[in-house]
Amino acid sequence: MISHEDLLNARIMIVDDKEENVQLLEQMLQKQGYTSILGISDSRDVIELYPGYLPDVVLLDINMPHLDGFEVLRQIKDFDAEDIPPVLILTAQQDRDTMLKALESGARDFLSKPFDRVEALCRIRNVIEVRHSQNQIRNQKDILEKMVQERTQELNETRLEIIRRLGLAAEYRDNETGLHIIRMSKMSQIIGLGAGMLPSEAELLLNASPMHDIGKIGIPDRVLIKPGKLDAEEWEIMKTHAAIGGEMLKGHSSPLLKMAQDVAISHHEKWDGSGYPHGLKGEEIPLVGRVCAVADVFDALTSTRPYKKAWPIQEAVDLIVKDKGTHFDPKLVEVFHNKLDDLIMIKELHSEP
Numbered sequence: 295m296i297s298h299e300d301l302l303n304a305r306i307m308i309v310d311d312k313e314e315n316v317q318l319l320e321q322m323l324q325k326q327g328y329t330s331i332l333g334i335s336d337s338r339d340v341i342e343l344y345p346g347y348l349p350d351v352v353l354l355d356i357n358m359p360h361l362d363g364f365e366v367l368r369q370i371k372d373f374d375a376e377d378i379p380p381v382l383i384l385t386a387q388q389d390r391d392t393m394l395k396a397l398e399s400g401a402r403d404f405l406s407k408p409f410d411r412v413e414a415l416c417r418i419r420n421v422i423e424v425r426h427s428q429n430q431i432r433n434q435k436d437i438l439e440k441m442v443q444e445r446t447q448e449l450n451e452t453r454l455e456i457i458r459r460l461g462l463a464a465e466y467r468d469n470e471t472g473l474h475i476i477r478m479s480k481m482s483q484i485i486g487l488g489a490g491m492l493p494s495e496a497e498l499l500l501n502a503s504p505m506h507d508i509g510k511i512g513i514p515d516r517v518l519i520k521p522g523k524l525d526a527e528e529w530e531i532m533k534t535h536a537a538i539g540g541e542m543l544k545g546h547s548s549p550l551l552k553m554a555q556d557v558a559i560s561h562h563e564k565w566d567g568s569g570y571p572h573g574l575k576g577e578e579i580p581l582v583g584r585v586c587a588v589a590d591v592f593d594a595l596t597s598t599r600p601y602k603k604a605w606p607i608q609e610a611v612d613l614i615v616k617d618k619g620t621h622f623d624p625k626l627v628e629v630f631h632n633k634l635d636d637l638i639m640i641k642e643l644h645s646e647p
């Protein structure tokens with residue numbers, strides 16, 4: 295319910311070409327205690343003064359020179375069609391057509407001339423209370439929308455954190471610190487943007503790529519953490535992690551999980567068709583898989599592992615360039631080369647302790 299103070303602080307705009315009518319209404323409202331009243335006797339001034347005043351109610355004459363009340367109403371609606379204040383029509387005309395036209399134009403009520411003081415004050419109070427109720431509903435709606443947005447953001451962040459931690463779980467099983475997936479995912483985003491992905495798509499890739507090796511969870515320890523070189527049988531077992539990852543992530547409508555599945559199952563495919571698990575060739579391989587292949591290999595080569603030393607940057611770059619058109623998408627190798635400074639910066643920012 296509107297407080298008495300809020301009621302009297304309501305902004306009231308009076309528009310009537312008869313100065314005596316404006317003064318009469320101003321005096322009537324001031325005696326009642328209203329504190330914010332703007333009287334206008336030239337209807338052409340309304341659109342200039344309206345934005346700076348933003349009235350809570352408009353008392354509007356119909357028959358005026360220059361711009362009649364209907365034209366003023368149109369201007370107000372043009373200014374902000376979503377938030378038109380209640381309009382009280384001031385008129386001596388009681389004919390049905392005029393009243394209907396006013397209502398159809400957006401008017402809420404009428405004040406008949408000559409004004410009856412008690413009736414005028416009651417009608418004005420009523421429309422101010424309506425306006426206050428509208429504002430309360432709008433404010434409550436804004437608060438609820440903000441709460442929904444905050445909750446949605448919280449859920450999205452929680453979902454992304456779960457995905458990152460699942461990716462970390464797979465890396466830890468492979469004797470990794472977890473920094474590999476941070477570097478690899480950020481590199482994938484950079485290469486994806488360079489390849490023409492939309493910023494929103496590249497950000498999705500940033501959040502999906504940590505799941506690229508999630509299938510390693512399904513690889514036996516005797517193979518996954520074997521200190522020496524894998525034999526032929528063990529290598530075949532190791533290669534199944536891509537298909538396992540794709541199987542783990544399939545079947546959900548989330549764009550993030552769909553992309554994560556594409557990455558998991560295709561990041562070991564090769565441009566010439568010699569990769570696994572399906573031997574896809576060229577652009578049969580999803581773009582996100584081709585992007586992640588470059589980022590994954592570059593970071594793996596230049597990182598220290600229990601079974602190998604880190605390669606120098608230039609040697610890793612030379613290998614990727616050499617494998618252009620066989621292992622890697624030729625266009626993405628060009629992007630990789632163009633973005634090399636950014637990729638090296640990512641390695642430095644997220645280097646192993």
